[in-house]
Amino acid sequence: MRLETRLAQIGNKKEKTTGAVSFPVYFSTAYEHISGKSTGYDYSRTANPTREVVEASIAELEEGDEGYACSSGMAAIHTVMGLFEKGDHFIVSLDLYGGTYRLFEQVLSQYGLTFSYVDLRNPEEIEGALQPNTKGLFIESPTNPLMQVVDIRLLCRWARQRNLCVIVDNTFMTPFFQKPLTLGADIVIHSATKYLGGHNDVLAGLIVAKGEEWTERLRFVHNSIGAVLGPLDAWLLMRGMKTLALRMQKHQENAQKLAGFLAAHPQVDEVFHPSLDPAGRKILDEQAEGYGGMISFHVKDPDQIPFILNHLKIITFAESLGGVESLMTYPVTQTHADIPEEMRKKAGVTDRLLRLSVGIEHVDDLMDDLDQAFRQAAIKTKKERR
Numbered sequence: 488m489r490l491e492t493r494l495a496q497i498g499n500k501k502e503k504t505t506g507a508v509s510f511p512v513y514f515s516t517a518y519e520h521i522s523g524k525s526t527g528y529d530y531s532r533t534a535n536p537t538r539e540v541v542e543a544s545i546a547e548l549e550e551g552d553e554g555y556a557c558s559s560g561m562a563a564i565h566t567v568m569g570l571f572e573k574g575d576h577f578i579v580s581l582d583l584y585g586g587t588y589r590l591f592e593q594v595l596s597q598y599g600l601t602f603s604y605v606d607l608r609n610p611e612e613i614e615g616a617l618q619p620n621t622k623g624l625f626i627e628s629p630t631n632p633l634m635q636v637v638d639i640r641l642l643c644r645w646a647r648q649r650n651l652c653v654i655v656d657n658t659f660m661t662p663f664f665q666k667p668l669t670l671g672a673d674i675v676i677h678s679a680t681k682y683l684g685g686h687n688d689v690l691a692g693l694i695v696a697k698g699e700e701w702t703e704r705l706r707f708v709h710n711s712i713g714a715v716l717g718p719l720d721a722w723l724l725m726r727g728m729k730t731l732a733l734r735m736q737k738h739q740e741n742a743q744k745l746a747g748f749l750a751a752h753p754q755v756d757e758v759f760h761p762s763l764d765p766a767g768r769k770i771l772d773e774q775a776e777g778y779g780g781m782i783s784f785h786v787k788d789p790d791q792i793p794f795i796l797n798h799l800k801i802i803t804f805a806e807s808l809g810g811v812e813s814l815m816t817y818p819v820t821q822t823h824a825d826i827p828e829e830m831r832k833k834a835g836v837t838d839r840l841l842r843l844s845v846g847i848e849h850v851d852d853l854m855d856d857l858d859q860a861f862r863q864a865a866i867k868t869k870k871e872r873r
């Protein structure tokens with residue numbers, strides 16, 4: 488079965504008693520031991536029928552062995568890190584979601600885990616970060632917000648020789664565009680709040696693992712930590728995922744047009760979209776089916792940024808991504824505010840950087856909106872300086 492079909496069919500033909508096409512929401516937390524025997528469901532934290540549909544679906548979509556649904560993307564990452572112990576060290580993407588950095592440095596560091604942040608496109612830097620206690624690689628690709636593409640297959644081969652666990656945050660690509668487990672990764676995580684949910688209305692995280700070494704322990708840790716996805720949220724996520732294929736195609740089509748528009752705009756100097764970076768594009772052509780719907784760009788004059796954000800009429804100035812509505816984020820004060828300035832600068836996340844999650848609106852309306860906001864910003868900035 489092809490991905491589009493799997494997606495549209497999520498939850499269908501699973502409820503055999505009533506034949507419900509839309510899988511029901513099972514709110515019950517407790518389940519009767521009928522005639523003294525478990526039905527396979529005992530207590531909702533351990534297993535819930537609605538959550539299970541989502542878990543089985545994401546495992547299939549990512550071509551892994553087992554899926555685990557969590558209450559948020561951060562909960563998913565926290566749960567995965569629960570596999571490791573005091574003294575373990577990780578090599579992590581330098582350009583990284585700010586919340587992941589905060590979890591690693593301000594929470595997990597208290598439990599004795601340590602992390603080195605390097606440009607994962609640079610083999611020497613990776614080799615240099617390796618320690619005797621290194622246990623894993625944590626990869627974002629394309630990275631957030633600078634859309635740097637790393638060669639996942641190459642890193643997995645390197646990690647395999649050193650017996651390291653490879654964890655990939657696949658939030659930006661989704662299994663529609665990229666399946667890290669087929670490239671050699673062990674564990675994939677998602678902030679399903681983003682593209683998988685797709686409608687800016689459900690907070691969720693997903694984990695998929697391949698191989699018994701990981702699945703058995705993850706099942707245990709997922710249940711033990713208990714940061715599981717609620718049944719109604721699981722249903723919302725399921726409903727969103729059904730249209731993932733259509734949405735991702737449109738996100739990408741719009742993003743490519745807008746990337747071209749921005750690259751040619753006189754008030755913009757650098758545009759980051761994997762399709763515009765020859766090295767990244769080459770890798771993605773090998774390891775993925777597309778370039779995604781996220782764009783970042785440097786505005787030439789940082790003083791214009793507040794005016795641009797204030798004058799957008801369709802695109803919303805808000806902190807998230809992956810929904811049908813276009814959102815603009817200012818990483819320095821929003822998603823990446825918890826990353827120290829020095830490290831942010833090293834990664835290239837400057838005060839001139841804006842990030843655009845391209846929605847599925849008509850691309851001409853988005854272009855017009857950006858154009859008028861840029862124009863207003865130029866006028867206002869000039870006036871202010873007078």
Ligand SMILES: *Cc1c(COP(=O)(O)O)cnc(C)c1O
Binds near residue numbers: 681
């Ligand atoms: C949003 C995001 C997360 C965190 O997910 P939440 O659902 O907000 O907890 C992790 N990684 C990436 C790449 C994200 O964009």
